[in-house]
Amino acid sequence: MTSPYLAAAQRRFDELLAEVLRLVDHESPSHEPAAVARSAELVAEVGTRLLGRAPATLNREGGHHLLWRLGSGPRRVLLLGHHDTVWPLGTLERLPTSVTDGVLRGPGCLDMKTGVVQALMACGLVGVALGPQALDGVTILVTSDEETGSATSRAVIEAEAQGCAAVLVLEAAGPGGALKTARKGVSLYRVEVTGLAAHAGLEPEKGVNAGVELARQIPRIAALSDHALGTTVTPTSGSIGTATNTVPAHARVAVDVRAVTAVEQQRVHREIRALGPRTPGARVTVTGGINRPPMEEATSRELLATAQRVARELGARPVAGVAVGGASDGNITAGLGIPTLDGLGAVGDGAHADHEHVDLSYVAERTALLAGLIENLTG
Structure with missing residues (x-):
C-alpha cells in the first residue's frame, strides 16, 4: 500500500x-x-x-x-x-x-x-x-x-x-x-381474488367466496418454496372482505419470495404467475414480479x-x-x-x-x- x-x-x-x-x-x-x-x-x-x-x-x-x-x-x-x-x-x-x-x-x-x-x-x-x-x-x-x-x-x-x-x-x-x-434475490407479488358478494345470512349460496378461494391459493403459494435450494415463498399480509355479514367479493395476500439463484427466482416467477382459480366463478389476478435479482x-x-x-x-x-x-x-x-x-x-x-x-x-x-x-x- x-x-x-x-x-x-x-x-x-x-x-x-x-x-x-x-x-x-x-x-x-x-x-x-x-x-x-x-x-x-x-x-x-x-x-x-x-x-x-x-x-x-x-x-x-x-x-x-x-x-x-x-x-x-x-x-x-x-x-x-x-x-x-x-x-x-x-x-x-x-x-x-x-x-x-x-x-x-x-x-x-x-x-x-x-x-x-x-x-x-x-x-x-x-x-x-x-x-x-x-x-x-x-x-x-x-x-x-x-x-x-x-x-x-x-x-x-x-x-x-x-x-x-x-x-x-x-x-x-x-x-x-x-x-x-x-x-438472495427478492420478488414481491400481490395475489388478488375476485368473487361475488352476497348476504351471508339470507343467500350465501348466491355468492362466490373470495376468502375461501384465497385460502385454497395460500398453500399452493407456500408450496413453491424449495428450502433445500434456499428458496422461500412466504404469504405475508392480506385481507378478506369488508363486512362480517357479507360473502367476501375480494381478498388479497402479499407474497415475499427470496431465492439464491436467478434460475430459482425465474422458476417461482413462472409458477406464481400461472396460478388459476379453484373455486367456480372466482378470478385470480397476480401482479408484481422480480424486485432485485x-x-x-x-x-x-x-x-x-x-x-x-x-x-x-x-x-x-x-x-x-x-x-x-x-x-x-x-x-x-x-x-x-x-x-x-x-x-x-x-x-x-x-x-x-x-x-x-x-x-x-x-x-x-x-x-x-x-x-x-x-x-x-x-x-
Whole structure:
C-alpha cells in the first residue's frame, strides 16, 4: 500500500464521527419527502467538506439522490450507498443518538449513515495521499429510496454501474465484520381474488367466496418454496372482505419470495404467475414480479480476495465473506454481471431494530479498507 490510510483514518476519527452524528440526528424515513430532501442536503454538505466538491443532485419522482463523479475519465469504480432509513419521524425522541463505551446508537447509524460518511472520507484520504488524479473514474452514488425498493433510483444505479470494474456497497457488515459476498434475490407479488358478494345470512349460496378461494391459493403459494435450494415463498399480509355479514367479493395476500439463484427466482416467477382459480366463478389476478435479482457469490469472489489482501497490508483485522438473505442495491449491480462486494460499511448489529448500533472500533479500519480498495481498483 502506498499510503498509511489506517493512520490517517485514525487521526481523523473525531471528524468522521461528528459528520456521522449530524446525519443520524436528522431523521430521513423513505416516505417523508421533506425529511429526505433535507437529509440529502446534509449529505451533500458532508461530502463537499470531505471531497472538496459538491455533488449533482438528482431529484426524480420524489427521490433525492446524490452523485459525485470524480475525474473526467471512464467510470471504473462505483461506491454505492443510501441515506434513507426505515425509522418513522419521532424515533429520535424514543431512541436518541448516543456514544457510550465505544458504541454509537441511533436510528439509521448502522443502516447506513456511518457507511456513507466512511465512503466519503475514504475517497478524501486517497485524494490527499495520491492527488485528485488517483480518483479519476470513481463515482459515489447515495440514493434516497433503497429501503423501499429503489423505484426512483434503480435506473440511475444501473446507468452509473455500467462499464465499471467494481461496485463497492456501503451496507453494514455481516456478523463479526464479514463482507457480504452473496445475497438472495427478492420478488414481491400481490395475489388478488375476485368473487361475488352476497348476504351471508339470507343467500350465501348466491355468492362466490373470495376468502375461501384465497385460502385454497395460500398453500399452493407456500408450496413453491424449495428450502433445500434456499428458496422461500412466504404469504405475508392480506385481507378478506369488508363486512362480517357479507360473502367476501375480494381478498388479497402479499407474497415475499427470496431465492439464491436467478434460475430459482425465474422458476417461482413462472409458477406464481400461472396460478388459476379453484373455486367456480372466482378470478385470480397476480401482479408484481422480480424486485432485485440474486447477488451470486461468483460476482464478489475476486473482490473479496482483494479486500482480504488490502486488510492484511493495512494491518487491519482479517475480513471474511458471508452470504445473507436480505437484499440491497448490490443485487441490482450484481444482476448486471458487474463485480460487486457488499457489507463495506459500518460494523455493528440491530439494523431496523431498537438495538441498532455501530462498533466504533472498526470505523477507522473500514474507512482505510475502502481507501485501499479504491487505490487497488483504480490502479
